[in-house]
Amino acid sequence: MDHATAEEIIRRVLEQLQAAPSGEEKPRLLLLARQHGTACHALLESAALRARYRVDCAQTQGSPAAPEDYEAVILFGFSCDAMSELAAGCCTSDYTRLARRALLLGRKLYIPSNEVELYRYQSTAPAACYEMLRGQMALLESFGVVVCSAAELVPRLLGTAQTVTEQPPCNHRSDHGNEEGTFRCEKRVLTERDVSEAAQRKARRILAGSRCIVTALAQDLAEEQRIEIVRCAREGGGR
Numbered sequence: 001m002d003h004a005t006a007e008e009i010i011r012r013v014l015e016q017l018q019a020a021p022s023g024e025e026k027p028r029l030l031l032l033a034r035q036h037g038t039a040c041h042a043l044l045e046s047a048a049l050r051a052r053y054r055v056d057c058a059q060t061q062g063s064p065a066a067p068e069d070y071e072a073v074i075l076f077g078f079s080c081d082a083m084s085e086l087a088a089g090c091c092t093s094d095y096t097r098l099a100r101r102a103l104l105l106g107r108k109l110y111i112p113s114n115e116v117e118l119y120r121y122q123s124t125a126p127a128a129c130y131e132m133l134r135g136q137m138a139l140l141e142s143f144g145v146v147v148c149s150a151a152e153l154v155p156r157l158l159g160t161a162q163t164v165t166e167q168p169p170c171n172h173r174s175d176h177g178n179e180e181g182t183f184r185c186e187k188r189v190l191t192e193r194d195v196s197e198a199a200q201r202k203a204r205r206i207l208a209g210s211r212c213i214v215t216a217l218a219q220d221l222a223e224e225q226r227i228e229i230v231r232c233a234r235e236g237g238g239r
Contacts, residue, residue, distance in 0.1 A: 025054075026052065026053055026054045027052070027053055027054070027070075027071040028053060028054045028055075028056060028069055028070045028071060029049065029053040029054070029055045029056070029070060029071060029072055029073075029074070029157070030056050030057075030058060030065055030067070030069075030070040030072070030073045030074070030102075031043055031044070031055065031056065031057040031058065031059075031073075031074050031076065032058045032065070032073050032074065032075050032076065032095065032098060032099065033057070033058070033059055033075075033076035033077050034076070034077040034095055035059060035077070039076050039112070039115065039150075040057050040059070040076060043055060043074065043153075043154075044057060046154060048154055048158060049154060049157060049158070052157075052158060053071070053157075056070075058098070064094070064098075065098060067098060067101045067102035067105055067107055068105055070102070070107060071107065071108070072107060072108040072109070072110060072157065073098075073099065073102045073107055073108070073109050073110070074109075074110045074111070074112075074153070075099060075109060075110070075111045075115065076112070076115050077115060077117075078111050078115050078116050078117060079117045080117050080118050080133060082095060082096050082099075083116070083117075083118060083133070083136055083137060083140065084133075084136055086099055086100060086103070086140060087136040087137075087139050087140055088136075103143060103144075103145070108144065108146065109144070109145045109146065110145075110146045110147075110148070110153060110156065110157065111145060111146070111147045111148075111216075112147075112148065112149070112150040112153055113147055113148060113149050113150070113216040113217070113220060114149070114150055116137070116147060116216070118130075118133050118134065118137060119216075119217060122192075122217070134191070134215070135189075137215065138189045138213050138215060141213050141215065142213055147215070147216035148216060148219070149216070149219075149220055149223075181202070181203050181204040181205065182203060182204075182205055182206075182207050183197070183198035183201060183203035183205070183206045183207065183227075184206075184207045185206055185207065185208045185209075185212065186209070187212065188209075188211070188212060188213065189212065189213045189215065190206065190208050190212050190213065190214045190215065190218050190229070191215050191217070191218050192215065192217040192218045192220075192221045194206070194218065195218045195221040195222050195225065195227060196221065198225075198227055199221075199225045199227060203227060204226070204227060204228065205227060205228040205229070205230050206222065206227055206228070206229050206230065207230050207232055208229060208230070208231060208232065209231070209232055210231050210232060212231075214229060
């Protein structure tokens, strides 16, 4: 059996399973990739996701996907070009146009951090270039796009992830401090460099503003370093 035949069989079986009556209609989840691959398969076959969602892959559908039919969209193969197009709103491909429409319709967009091409160049790209492009990623996150590790994706979709905690109102300082193991961040975007600095200061938690954007790399590094990111309900001056 060739690969194309196997893919077609999987698609038909999944369609029949999802079409079977099961009480009330499940919300729908769309997997959007440039080409069908193993990452899509893992989510298509996730029993936990399918218990809550009807999961579709745009690559296996006979007609173009309509974002308005879905509660959330997961993006795979998120290239630097796609990132720049979506951040600017000037989309030239079916992939980015569909993502833009989903965003404009208020649908939640999720991107596994290992699918973000930009993050592969962190150690090789000139710092100024990397920071400029990472600013585009931070802008998308401010739009509500969720970038998280692959392991965290399903818990987030099911509403069981608890990666950032909320704290009562507190007073911010204008600089980074290390009082009682706390690293205070006054910036609008918390990056992995901030987390690295917190680790060097032997901080066990990072205090960030309620509107501070935490990048996916910062979150991953904080988890790796066992540093808790804590939200402060009242923000001080930014820089």
